[in-house]
Structures are given as C-alpha cells and as structure tokens.
Amino acid sequence: MAERLMASAKRWLYTTNHKDIGILYIITSLFLFAAAGVLAITMRTQLSVPGNTILTANVYNQFVTVHGLLMIFWVLSPLAFGFANFIIPLQIGCRDLAFPRLNSMSYWFFLFSGVMMILSFFFGAAPDLGWTLYSPQSAAQFSPTIGFNVGAGALILMVVSITMSSINFLVTMFKMRAPGLKLRYMSAFPWAILVTIFMMLYAFPxxxxxxxxxxxFARRPLYGSKYVIGALVAAAMISFVVWGHHMFVxxxxLVSTKLYTVTTIAVSLPFDIIVISLIETLGFAKLRLKAPALFALGAVAxxxxGGITGVFLASVALDxxxxGTYFVVAHFHYIMVGASIIGLIGGLYYWFPKITGRMYDEKIAKVHFVLSMIGFQVLYFPMFLLLDMPRRIVTYSPQTDWGLLNLTATLGGFIFGGAQLLLFYNLYRSSRIGPPSGPNPWEAWTLEWALPSPPPPHDF
Known part of the structure; x- marks a missing residue:
C-alpha cells in the first residue's frame, strides 16, 4: 500500500505528460475557485443587512482584493489552460506539447503562486487596495505590510507561469499539428486559446x-465557423483600444472619450457575430439537453x-x-462568472468522460445546473437595481433602501455556492465509480474523440 502511494506521488510530482499536467491545473483551479468562493460568501454575508460588523473595513478590502485576484488569475485562466493542456494536443494530433518540462514548470509556478497569495493573509495583511492594484495605493507608504509583498510576489510567479504556458502553446499549435491540419481547420477551442495567448483575454477560452x-449536441456543424474565428481575432484587436472607458470619469x-466610446461599442459587434452563429447552429436542431449543452446555453444567455449592459457603460453620460456602483459589479460578473465560469463548467462535464474514462451522474449534473442558474440570477440581477449603492463599501445605513436587495443577493450567493458542492461531489464520485464512458459518448467529431478514454500516455 505504501509503495503504491509512493509510486503515485512520484508520478504526479515528476510528470511531464500534458494530460497529467492538465488534470493538475483543473484540480488546483477548482480548489482555488472554492477558496475565492468562501471569500465572496463572507463578503455577501457582511452586506446582507445594514450596519453588519462581521468584517472590519480593512479585512473586507483584503477579501475584495484577494477574491478578485484569485478569480481572474488563478481560476479563469488556469482552468482554461488545464483544458488546453489536456485537449489541444489531442485535437491537433500531436503526442505532447512542444516543451513538456517547461509545461511542468509552468504548473508548479502556478501552484506556488496560488499558495503564496492565500498565505499573504498571514503576513500582517493581504493586499487590500482592490484587485486592479492601482497606484498610488500600491506604493510602500500606503501598503506597508509584508503580506502585500507576498501577494506581489505571487503575481510575479503567476505571470512567469502564464508566459511559459503561452510560449508552449504557440509553438505547439504552429509547429506540431498533424500533417494536413491547417490552422483554419482547427476547431473553435484551439483558436480561442490561440487568440487568448496573444492578448490574455479571459472570456475567450x-x-x-x-x-x-x-x-x-445540436448534431450540426458550427454555423459560419470561419466568421467565428474571424470575430475572435477582431475582438482581440479592438480590445487593445477599449480599456479607456474605465477612465471616462x-x-x-473629449477626443479620447469619443474614441473609447466608439471602440467600446465596436468590440461588442464581433461577439454579436459569435452569439448569432451559436443561435443559427441551434436552429431546427434536435438538441440533446445533456449537462454540457445546458451549461453552454446558460453561459450564452x-x-x-452582460453584453447588453456593457453597451450601457459605453455611453459617457451613463458611465x-x-x-463605481453595483451596476458595474453585476455587469462584470455576468461576463466573468455567468459566461466564463458557467461555460468552463460545461467544459468540465463535456470532457470529463475523455479525461477519466467514466461518465458523471447526469441527474446530479442537471440539478447542479438548475441551482447554479437560479442562484446566479438571484445573486447578481438585484445588483443591477442597486444603481446608487457604491461598490467596495463595507457596510451601509439602515436609512437606505439597499437592505432587501442585498439580502436577496446574499441568498442567491448561498444557493450558487451550495450548488458548486454538487459539482465537486459529482466529479469525485463519478471519477471513482462512474460507469465506463467508451471512447466517444457524445458522438462528437473533433479529433480527441477518436482516441480511447482516457487516452494512452503518448496519444497518437
């Protein structure tokens, strides 16, 4: 027994296989997702009623900062890179990524950076200036604690990890595709990762x-697939001149304001093309409503x-x-959680049979979807109505009319957070005793489904 445990530990510690590293990325990202979720639930509990004193102002700001950093840098991007590690070599017909040892190193940098960010709470105080880390708050006189330096070190390690992964994927997709597989023939997911690598836009994966x-699940090819790829590239290019709408105030x-108003509206057009393509793909289709399809449709909705409310913020007057109000918080989370996280969870269910060789429990997965969507809407939609409540405040007066909406949002937070426990339970249980999936349970036609489930160590 001890020898088996030692052999298993050595395998996971020393592995350079892209599938093992992909699994490590996914599992680590899910644990950090849980940690960020605990911070979010605690903040929502603090805001559930006026005048609450569960958190002090300083600790609340630390929670806001670390929650945002974990979700952006240690959940959204690495979870997508986990899928990319496992799936992309299979989809493009190569045995591994171009630099297996570099791939392994990028994971360990990611893991250590995530641990460092969480440990920053225990070094005086974690970063507390908001996840954007703006100057001058980031200067030593305003952030003097060792915990801030630990958090900054974690971000540096994370940037190194992302850089190594990006180089690896670029070389792999440009130089190691199967003979005859041109870039334009790759499916949407490798293209999304490719565009993401060029500019690190986290919604794309x-x-x-x-x-x-x-x-x-529609049993139809993606409508206008070339236009979808073109839209991804166009959105990435326009995004370089969109950031200024954060600086309207x-x-x-005037000239810059006009420019950023136009570009902020223009960046929505490529995404409109993608949404229309997905809707057209569904047209007259006999859709199989399995869990991956449900999560994909929920993410699109x-x-x-989130896209419509984003266009509101392109208007200078409305901006x-x-x-600085909870309207922006709602818009942001409809994109980052409602679209990105829900979509990535759909990917978890979609590729779970390929990764493990077993099927998940479909009934539990559908309950997970229903509770997640209900909890998400109850959590974030009330924030659109909190038009006059400043974000990042630790408490508020009973004389305001914000109490009921905040209490409703907190209830939604507990529903959404509780639903994710079903995800962890389903994945763990099914990975151990789930029924065999076979090589292609979805009857999909991308290249990874041509291999056994789970795939052999060296793929092709």
Whole structure:
C-alpha cells in the first residue's frame, strides 16, 4: 500500500505528460475557485443587512482584493489552460506539447503562486487596495505590510507561469499539428486559446468551449465557423483600444472619450457575430439537453445580458452615473462568472468522460445546473437595481433602501455556492465509480474523440 502511494506521488510530482499536467491545473483551479468562493460568501454575508460588523473595513478590502485576484488569475485562466493542456494536443494530433518540462514548470509556478497569495493573509495583511492594484495605493507608504509583498510576489510567479504556458502553446499549435491540419481547420477551442495567448483575454477560452459543445449536441456543424474565428481575432484587436472607458470619469479629454466610446461599442459587434452563429447552429436542431449543452446555453444567455449592459457603460453620460456602483459589479460578473465560469463548467462535464474514462451522474449534473442558474440570477440581477449603492463599501445605513436587495443577493450567493458542492461531489464520485464512458459518448467529431478514454500516455 505504501509503495503504491509512493509510486503515485512520484508520478504526479515528476510528470511531464500534458494530460497529467492538465488534470493538475483543473484540480488546483477548482480548489482555488472554492477558496475565492468562501471569500465572496463572507463578503455577501457582511452586506446582507445594514450596519453588519462581521468584517472590519480593512479585512473586507483584503477579501475584495484577494477574491478578485484569485478569480481572474488563478481560476479563469488556469482552468482554461488545464483544458488546453489536456485537449489541444489531442485535437491537433500531436503526442505532447512542444516543451513538456517547461509545461511542468509552468504548473508548479502556478501552484506556488496560488499558495503564496492565500498565505499573504498571514503576513500582517493581504493586499487590500482592490484587485486592479492601482497606484498610488500600491506604493510602500500606503501598503506597508509584508503580506502585500507576498501577494506581489505571487503575481510575479503567476505571470512567469502564464508566459511559459503561452510560449508552449504557440509553438505547439504552429509547429506540431498533424500533417494536413491547417490552422483554419482547427476547431473553435484551439483558436480561442490561440487568440487568448496573444492578448490574455479571459472570456475567450469559454467561448471556444461553448463553440465546441453546441455543435456536438445540436448534431450540426458550427454555423459560419470561419466568421467565428474571424470575430475572435477582431475582438482581440479592438480590445487593445477599449480599456479607456474605465477612465471616462478621470477627465481624459473629449477626443479620447469619443474614441473609447466608439471602440467600446465596436468590440461588442464581433461577439454579436459569435452569439448569432451559436443561435443559427441551434436552429431546427434536435438538441440533446445533456449537462454540457445546458451549461453552454446558460453561459450564452448570461453573456447576452452582460453584453447588453456593457453597451450601457459605453455611453459617457451613463458611465458617469453608474461607474463605481453595483451596476458595474453585476455587469462584470455576468461576463466573468455567468459566461466564463458557467461555460468552463460545461467544459468540465463535456470532457470529463475523455479525461477519466467514466461518465458523471447526469441527474446530479442537471440539478447542479438548475441551482447554479437560479442562484446566479438571484445573486447578481438585484445588483443591477442597486444603481446608487457604491461598490467596495463595507457596510451601509439602515436609512437606505439597499437592505432587501442585498439580502436577496446574499441568498442567491448561498444557493450558487451550495450548488458548486454538487459539482465537486459529482466529479469525485463519478471519477471513482462512474460507469465506463467508451471512447466517444457524445458522438462528437473533433479529433480527441477518436482516441480511447482516457487516452494512452503518448496519444497518437
């Protein structure tokens, strides 16, 4: 028994196989997702009633900062890279990534950086200036604790990890595709990762996963697939000149304001093309409503709401009124959680049979979907109505009318958070005693489904 445990530990510690490293990325990201979720639930509990004193202002700001950093840098991106590690070599017909040892090193940098960010709470105080880490709050006189330096070190390690992964995927996709597989013939998910690597826009991998899931369960090819790829590239290019809409209230000048208003509206057009393509793919299709399809459709619905409310913020007049309120919090989370996280969970269920060789429990997965969607809407939609409540405040007066909406949002947070326990239970249980899946339970046609489940060590 001890020898078996030692052999298993050595395998996972020393592995350079892309499938093992993909699994490590996915599992670690899910644990960090749980940690970020605990911080979020605690913040929502603090705001559930006026005048609450569960958290002090300083600790609340630490929770806001670390929650945001964990979700952006240690959950959304690495979870997508976990899928990319496991799936992309299978989809493009190669045996492994171009640099297996570099791939292994990138994971360990990611793991250590995530541990460092959480440990920053125990070194005086974690970073507490908001997840954007703006100056001058990041200067030593305003952030003097060792915990801030530990958090900054964690971010540096994370950037190194992402850089190593990006180089690896670029070389792999450009130089190690199967003979005859041109770039334009790759499915949407590798393209989404490729575009993401060029500019690190975290919504893209989820879009690529959704664009793989929907055609599979609609039993139709992706409508206008070339236009979808073109839209991803266009959105990435336009995004370089969109960031300025965050600075409308800083007095950046009339010319710049006009430019960023136009580009902020324009960046929605490529995403409109992608959504229309997905809707057209579903047209007249006999859709099989399995869990991956449900999560993909839910992600698209949330993405539409988040996109529409984002266009509101392109208006300078509305941005002046809504910037810094919970309307922006709701819009942001409809994109980052409602579209990205929900879409990535759909990818978990979609590729779970390929990764483990076993089927998950479909009934539990559908209950998970229903509770997640209900909890998400109850959690974030009330925030659109909190138009006059400043974000990042630790408490509020009973004389405001914010109490009922905050209490409703907190209830939704507990429903959404509790639903994710079903995800962990389902994945763990099914990985051990789930029925065998066979090589292609979805009857999909991308290349990874041509291999056994789980795939052999060296793929092809």
């Amino acid at each position: 989820a879009i690529g996963i959704i664009a793989d899931i929907v055609p599979t 800083t007095g950046i000048g 949330n993405f539409i709401v 002046y009124a809504l910037r």
